[in-house]
Amino acid sequence: MRYLFILLTLALAACGDDNTTVTETRPPAPDALTAHSQVFKQGVEKVTDGVYVAIGYGLANSIMLEGDDGIIIVDTMETVEEGHRVLAAFREITDKPIKALIYTHNHADHVFGARAFAAPGEVPVYAHESTGYYINRVVNQIRPIITARSMRMFGHHLPDGERINDGIGPFLGVAEDSELFALPPDHTVDEQLEVTIAGLRLQLVHAPGETNDQLFVWLPDKKVVLSGDNIYQAFPNLYTIRGTPYRDTQQWVASLDKIRALGADYLVPSHTRPLKGADTIEETLTAYRDAIQYVHDQTLRYMNKGYTPDQIVERVHLPPHLAENPWLQPFYGKVSWSIRSVFDGYLGWFDGNPSTLQPLPEGERARHMADLAGGESALLDKAREALVQGDAQWALSLTDDLAVLRPDDDQVADLRAAALRRLAEGEANPNARNYYFTSAREAADGLKPGFRTLPPDGFLATLPIDNFLNAMPAFLKAEDTLDAEEKLGFEFTDSGRAFTLVIRHGVAVVHEGLDDDTAAVLVTREPVWKQIAAGQRNPAMALAGDDLDIRGGKIAALRILGYFEKMD
Template identity: 85%
Template sequence: MRYLFVLLTATLVACGGDKTPAPADTPAPEALRAHSQLFEQGVVKVTDGVYVAIGYGLANSIMLEGDDGIIIVDTMETVDEGERVLAAFREITDKPIKALIYTHNHADHVFGARAFAAPGEVPVYAHESTGYYINRVVNQIRPIITTRSMRMFGHHLPDGERINDGIGPFLGVNEDSSLFALPPDHTVGERREVTIAGLRLELVHAPGETNDQLFVWLPEKKVVLSGDNIYQAFPNLYTIRGTPYRDVRRWADSLDKIRALGAEYLVPSHTRPLTGADAIRDTLTAYRDGIQFVHDQTLRYMNQGLTPDQIVERVHLPPHLAEHPWLQPFYGNVAWSVRSVFDGYLGWFDGNPSTLQPLPEGERARHMAELAGGEEALLERAREALDGGQAQWALTLTDHLRVLRPDDQAVADLRAGALRRLAETESNPNARNYYFTAAREAGEGLHPGFRTESPDGFLATLPIDNFLGAMPAFLKAEETLDVHEKLGFEFADSGRAFTLEIRRGVAVVHDGLDDDTVAVLETREPVWKAIAAGKRGAVAALAGDDLDIRGGKVAALRILGYFEKVD
């Protein structure tokens, strides 16, 4: 029944155990340490009526003060953080909140919303697709995205190993965090003009880091709130936690829309604001040119038949862009971006026939050991590589060794050592955090854990379709190759019904109740959502008359048992 619990944590992460302290002298590039100055906590006054809260979490929250109220743009990643930000804003004004605006769907911009307003209390503006993306918090790949996010943001790392998170000081989610996004109820297509609290705003669709990205333009103040399409670091044209392809060509086009405004104040949703029309124009120009350069040069070499590995060796920002203070690789990375652009256009196959049907990893590992003169010789070569300062080659060799010796602590320790060596000199926080976390997984047996509280009120905002639609990806297909059965769901409160069909290794969910179900679960939507989220037990719900099974109870429980339980 707990197959859905992890799906409710979005890309949010939480502690899964105590952190082993980092050595007091853990090495880190000085440039990365200096980058932390961007996240000094406090509220910055940008211009009259425009304030930005920086350093309270991964993202910024922005307050726009009008005649008789305020507008909050982006709401932090947790309700707790949102409350701290609101308390800071309340030191400036006690005017009532008139509206919330989400620049996009990312968790660090929406899940603190309940701190600023109750459901239905104020209008919530966002792009017309943002609600869909927030609802995708319940989806098929959330477990792996969550784990990879924990590595990337260094959530299990002590200070010293984790210096910052590139676009913010930290992702501030822990086991006590409360997550509550208010669903958007005032949506934007391509452009919408509104006046709120006497402030005239233009909300403009500007796809880039996300498809639903908006920027907010205050023409009378010459202020633009750019969301996540620009921040003081090379953009995450690809994120190593994993996302669908980000259309980098459209991202550059969206920056051109902002550039054309002639803004005198630019307020990103990460890092610090920028002032001055000339500085803003020049920075936007460099930023969009950096994006287009990577895109165009990758396509150039793709069309010459080069593989991603070969293109990575050739595509480097020209000096005037590589040296720009807003294009330093403290979040995104040119090489990762090249690989993403290649994959976005051509998919996974790099064009080299040897990679079309590669040997299974076990067979490759055995051949590598044979070339080295045996497993012990391969282990010794990996040690020599690490001792000789070749950490990446040592790490590569341990890829083979851990296949051959999955339970060998010597291999695990060697792999951890290589990962730490790479981390210590890495200035990109995403890579540094990923290396250090993976080292703790290899050497200490860390299993990145997650558990955050999603209040019942927040669960109620998620469509029941999401909870049922996530089930097929958790089917234990090997146990159902000879099974063809249907289970029905009826929700008395909404009047909706669904059929879950298991068809010889495939699960399908559709609207409506088929006549040939072996049983029907009868309940209300909040009850099933709580069961799926691990907040209630099915047996307790049955005993308490909140859940009933019409038909074969044994068959119903057997069908539910065909799905993975994610703890």
């Protein structure tokens, strides 16, 4: 994937001669969102003796625990470059060696800066036992779509003014030339693990919530809890619009109750600023868990009455004492998104309305909408009228149909972009604002959100070869293989491992071991195939340079590989 930085100025006041001053008109933004940026003022804050948190260097925080003869780093930022900046700030406090890394969970902004703090195998890396799986899942299986949607949500392609902040941090600091290098966890936690590192007694406790692998870290002698991402100063992302597995809200509430029971004097989240004082922490945690439970319980209440998600969204809102809480403002998650996620988590995609059970194909629906309006031109006029009258959501909805009917019409694209920008300008939720503005650039300017930073060889070496091969079936062009029954072998000379890729009438299956009836066998070393799969190396060049050999039919091998979308 490639970066596409298209920074189009929305409005320029420019005319006359060379002395004319060109100014950019910044799009409107709600005052509350602009003020929220103060939460991410950059710097290292001392929480209590031996506990420091770096805030504002990227999307997430990084936390340093200072012990007798060393330090522990909890969460490592999203890039190695950011990790180096944070470590430099920590080094102004102490030069004690790093004794361990701890990941509170698998999200990229907590793990991909790890190489800045240690080399592979240099220090123990603690995490939940499933964290490695989730890191590999994003790297290999759903990278293209999760990257594109994340870039919309975090406003990566937007200039300042369109993007104000990212809700739980100032920005996602990944650039095209960023180095991403997560060290694999080698000390894993099931439900709870107590360890002493650098003289510090720590309890690592499994606390599923925003992710299934979430941990919190409890320092009982200091009464400090590092809460990971189960609480931050914004309404929680019970569902994230970039897309993730279902976030079990009941587990999230239970995990917050575990933290409440500690009676902590200091709470240090992995986003936003720490809290101090047992009473303040208790009140904040109680409000936070109550808000989650309220949304969950009231959604179930109306589900059981037979209401659809749209109908429930109209009815369920936080009560005033929660809606006014400064830690529950909708700067990251939203109640409406959460309701839809809870519904889907219990009942799946079908909302219960029979008209949605087998909806019309979008082309037919669009044609009917145009007929109702009096034709395509009339439908376009209706959409324009809606925008002029201030109903940007309805205008945007109508452009859904127009885009199907007139996919190459610049008038439709411009109208759609205008509706998206109007929605963005009034949106206090950064995820929604960024998504709208980015989508507007996609419609009007041809922006293709997403990128791919090439992982260094050292990071690729930490990922099992199985992951690269098991990712292949999801990229199969099934329509090209409906009549195919073929096998391709993979033999890795350095590890002695072998695999067979089976193509069977539109389905691809990978299993360990080499079948006797393969059409060909690719013979190489694991690092070579990882580089090819990661897009770092041209397979033809590897073949010419003797790093890749094909035993058997080369034409057959190339044909089988051609059945797959490029994984870039």
